[in-house]
Amino acid sequence: MTPIVKATSSAALALLLLTGAAERAIAQTRPELGRVHIPYDTFTLPNGLKTLVYTDRSAPTVFVGVWYGIGSKDEPQGRSGFAHLFEHLMFQPTPDRPSPWFPPLEAVGATGINGMTTADFTQYVETVPANALDRALWMEADRMANLGRGITQSGLDEQRAVVKNEKRQGELNPGAASEAQFLKAYYPPDHPYAHTTIGSMDDLDRATLDDVKAWFENNYGASNAVLVLAGDIDVATAREKVARYFGGVRRGAPISRTLQWTPGLAEIRRDVVYENIPVAALARTWPLTNDAPRDNTLLQLAARSLANGPGTPLYDALVDRLGVATGMSAGVNEGQLTSAFTLTATLKPGVTPEAAGAAIDAAMQDFFATGPAADRLETVISASDVALLRTMENSGAIGAWLADGQVNHGDPTYFLKQREWIGAATPAEIRTLAARVLSRPYYELIQMPTAVDPVAPVADPVDPARMPDPGPAQTRIVFPPIAEAVLPNGLKLVVANRPNLPLVDARLQFRTGSLAEDAYGRGTAGRAFSLLTAGTRRYDREQLSRQASRLGVSFAAGADARESGVSWSMLKARLDDGFALAAEVVRHPSYPQSEIDKALEAVGPQFDAYERNPIAAAGPVYARAIWGDAHPYGRIGTRDDAKTVDRQAIQAFHDHEMGPNDATLYLVGDITLDEARRLAAKYFGDWRPVSATPPATLAAAAGTPGRVILVDAPGAAQSSVTVGHVVGPFNPQTSAAEALADSILGSGLNSRLNLNLREARGWTYGFDGGVSDAPTGQRVFTASGTVEAERTADAMTEIRKEIAAYVADRPATQDEVDRDRNARILALPSAFSGNGAFLSSIVGSAGYSLPYDRAASSGERLKAVTLDQVQALSRQTYHPDRLTWVVVGDLKTIEASVRALNLGPVEVWDVYGNRLR
Known part of the structure; x- marks a missing residue:
């Protein structure tokens, strides 16, 4: 959404409070x-x-x-x-x-x-x-x-x-x-x-x-x-x-001007504007007087803690759990005459502003009651300070801050005063301030997309007392024609011709990943892919970035356990240049030692952050508890592991595990198979095949079910609760029924777990669950979320009660199946609006050895699911007697009550999965 607040942000504060990307590497x-x-x-x-x-x-x-x-x-x-x-x-x-x-x-x-x-x-x-x-x-x-x-x-x-x-x-x-x-x-x-x-x-x-x-x-x-x-x-x-x-420049006459003028809002005002935008959005703005500069600075902390990115209450509620928005942000705009606190939300297609507004209201009331999580506030403060200190190496930035402070605040070192205010802030202070200021009337502006087609004259009057029924839904997903070819060196091509726009999305998918890195060192696969754009034989990182920008090409790369890939997008007019640059990146990375050194230098701070924020250990510890410490999926990396990766190992992994005969190039967009074959032959045709490590056959999960694992997070106001067990392999014949069973129990907006713990109890911002994706072998059912520390044991009781009832005396109902089935079917077309959606679906289906256009039949498969199938599959899938629990929280607060539940043997582990007692 376009920022619309007519006030000038303080340069110092804007630099003090940088984006969340820096926060993840900062100790909390x-x-x-x-x-x-x-x-x-x-x-x-x-x-x-x-x-x-x-x-x-x-x-x-x-x-x-x-x-x-x-x-x-x-x-x-x-x-x-x-x-x-x-x-x-x-x-x-x-x-x-x-x-x-x-x-x-x-x-x-x-x-x-x-x-x-x-x-x-x-x-x-x-x-x-x-x-x-x-x-x-x-x-x-x-x-x-x-x-x-x-x-x-x-x-x-x-x-x-x-x-x-x-x-x-x-x-x-x-x-x-x-x-x-x-x-x-x-x-x-x-x-x-x-x-x-x-x-x-x-x-x-x-x-x-x-x-x-x-x-x-x-x-x-x-x-x-x-x-x-x-x-x-x-x-x-x-x-x-x-x-x-x-010295000889004229002085100039004094300027008469307004010094302060804060707009007054006696009540909430709400306007709507229709314009040429893709999706609806809304912005709420609260006027702020400049009489309390410290309050305005702390309100920026409140904004960052409230809505800026994953891990904040509004983002987690509206984007992740409720699914009513695709983005949330908040911030304070400082001006000389007045300032403003603005909250913006980009709405998910189909969501009304009224529904989004209600969700915002509920999440903000929660924030007013509990304030920011202590660890979140510490993260924001620490990240802001580290970012400030690092940028202070630039004398020009310091000069700009000095001038900004003088012109806007009459104090050149105002940004250092802000630093002191930020460093002394407490969660209680932020909560009180936010509740006081953000409970006042605000101005809300709703942006709505204009209709593409002109509105026809109204033939019949509308009955205001009757809600209109929806017209026939168009739920069919039309896949573009898909063609295949194989180059002599074994590189497979899969091309989906979609000439809607002169754009092409590509993904080069390799049948390799972390399961193939034992001979090279833990973490090598991830480095080999993430550092592809760090430099090549022709370009250093900066030159490569400039060349990609010039061509309109963007790259992304990453490694998973069994498959890894490199993605890029390009304009139709730059196909040749795009293929050339992609071949340079994939085939000839230089893996500069300087970039590897930077990654190694970050190891210490990264593990400091992990150790100081035990809540972050919930996932890794849960994986170890489920799979066992000897299983690849149960390993928890250590500092020593991370520091053993060297350039020779990365290069060796690239040279021996990444080759044309072990890869598929997927292309979606304005490109034909003939064009793709010609370009692939030109830039990848002389790429030599490799003898890659064969796919690993994994042992069964070796974790002992029925345990409760506790990890201490001293002083944590909330506890992270993760619970689940191993389930059987993926079955394409029952996947639609499984999706509905998951949705009703834990993965849907109206799932039983979420309705119980959030709506009925108010102990969490959200709790969800479902069965993990895996093309082969065992999978895992997991339910997780954070709850109030004092309600940890109560929440665990309710979680087990819901799972037990779901497979016994309170199974899925026809209304629940119909509700979630209809919601999924109606949402299908909106999920396939661009090349990227089709590309992801095609690659995903191939990974499961399913037809490329498998998603096209999703609606029909969901329609065919019966209540009996959902109930039967639920009984086969969910087992309340096999649950493994991992709870991360303040053990002084929660341990005794958790032990008293008698859910199984209780063990206390550290964040690396080592048993302490």
């Missing part, structure tokens, strides 16, 4: 945050120009930035878009510099030359070699002093046309109509944030040469600017140079 125990000191200096010239200086001699470069205290909020009626227009004009020539802005700086090796306009300020930045600092300062002073005299009618007309085209392009983007509606509804008409930064066409058209010259003279004086110098420069040198170049 909050470290004692060390003191960070930024030794900056500041001085002000007589004309009012404030200068910030940060000295860092580590590189002979200087970051130069000028922040002007003028943004779109300062534009009067009839002058909207002037600040942004001037961002363009400020790169134009001056009387003393007849050339455009870029050439003189590029000639001396400057980098990062850029400008940006926001609602609150305009900034211009570049990083120059220290020896070229004088040139940069002269140029900045020259445009501050003289640009007004250099603006010409032709220059104005040129840049106005550029800006108008930029505006038109922006209005074509999904979300443009929503932004316009948001600004109109959320802010009062005369609020400084009530118009877009780019302005209106009419105001841009009305701008005269005299208007823009006056705008420059009134707003771009020295007293309305902050200059920052960061890098190979000291304050004495800076003072002399700045005085020399900027």
Whole structure:
């Protein structure tokens, strides 16, 4: 969903609170945050120009930035878009510099030359070699002093046309109509944030040469600017140079402006906008005053803990468990006049905004009652701090933070103050603050897709008292024609011709994986595939990334136990180039030692995180309890295992296990078999066959059923409960009945386990279960989720009760079978809307030795399932007397009550599956 909040995010806070990708590698125990000191200096010239200086001699470069205290909020009626227009004009020539802005700086090796306009300020930045600092300062002073005299009618007309085209392009983007509606509804008409930064066409058209010259003279004086110098420069040198170049620049008149204005919402307001977007979305915005900056900073922590990614309550509830959304996010947008907390949800096709809104309400009420999980908050805090400290190696980033703090908060080191607030935050404080602020009225904007076809005139009046029945459902999945071929070297081709769009998706699937790595070292298969894009014989990582981007090709690779693969997508017009690059990646990886070293360096922090967050051990410990410690599926990797992988082993695995005679190239999209054969022969035809390790025959699971395994997670507010047992091999004849049996018991939105533990008891955000996928051999039924620590034993009782009743006195009912069957059948077409869906289905079916178009018959197979079949298969599949339990939680809180259940022998293990007692 397009962000639509008209407020300017603090650069410092945005960098402090990076995406969740960094969090997974961070230990989830909050470290004692060390003191960070930024030794900056500041001085002000007589004309009012404030200068910030940060000295860092580590590189002979200087970051130069000028922040002007003028943004779109300062534009009067009839002058909207002037600040942004001037961002363009400020790169134009001056009387003393007849050339455009870029050439003189590029000639001396400057980098990062850029400008940006926001609602609150305009900034211009570049990083120059220290020896070229004088040139940069002269140029900045020259445009501050003289640009007004250099603006010409032709220059104005040129840049106005550029800006108008930029505006038109922006209005074509999904979300443009929503932004316009948001600004109109959320802010009062005369609020400084009530118009877009780019302005209106009419105001841009009305701008005269005299208007823009006056705008420059009134707003771009020295007293309305902050200059920052960061890098190979000291304050004495800076003072002399700045005085020399900027001392004669006009001061400029003081600017009268609004300082604070927070929109007031007496009640919830909800609007809907229909526009050209693929799926519905909604955004809720709560106004925030700037009187409490610490609260606004902590609300960002609340946002990250509430909705940003897997593991947060709203994401887990709406995306993973309820399936009403495909994405969730939340954040705080800080502006000089007002700030805002915004929560966004991208809805799953077919889900109404009302249903999504109700789910959001329920999840937020849970959050208000319990607050963020302690481990989640610790993760966010630790990850944010580590990210901040790492980026502080860049003097330019520090310079930008200093300027941002000065311009937006009157404190250059405001970002360090935020760091202190973040480091001291507690779950209780976040819960209380979130409940207080987010219980207030909000503005909700619903984005709905416009209908593709025009609406026909209404023939008959609608009866408002009668809910319309749905029309006939189109549930048939139409597979594209599929053709096969085999190259002389054994490479098999499977091509599904789907010329809907000029796109092609490819996957090169190998019959190898972690089960073949015993001769090479644990983890070798995963490294061999994940490092394919780290470099090749022709490209290093950066060059390869640039080449792929240039061609519009994207790669993904990974290894599983029995099969592994490399995926890429490409444009029809770049098929030849795409195949060439894919062959380079797959056939000639260089596995640079430097990239392997980076992976090895990450081993320590990764295992630190694993050991300090025992909840993460639930899956690996459960696998060991089920399969046994000697079984490949029961192994838990250690630090020593991870550090034994070396380049020679990775290269050997690639050379001996990855070959054409052990692979299939699947292609879906605008490509024919003849085209595929020609390209495959050209780029893969001379690839030599290999003698790969034969597929392993796995022993039966050796775990002892009927045990309860406890793992201590001191202080954990919730317990992770995982329970299940081994089941028989996959049977394609009964798979449809099994899917419905699973759905009713544990894998569906309305499953018995979820309805009991979440809806009826309120002990969990969600609990689900089902039988694992495996093409051969034994599989595992597993049910899992996290529950309140104090309710751990009670939850275990209810789980066993539900499973026992399901195979005895309360089996599946006809209503349950019909409900879940219909839901699955009706959802089938939406699951096959793009090349990727067909590719995944074809590859998956092949992995099970089933017809490529097996999914096309899913609806018919589901329709054929009877209640008796579901009940009989349930009795064969689920065995409450064979359950193995793995519970990770605070043993001081849960151990005694769990033992008292008498569910079987109780053992206490560590996170590596070693029995402690």
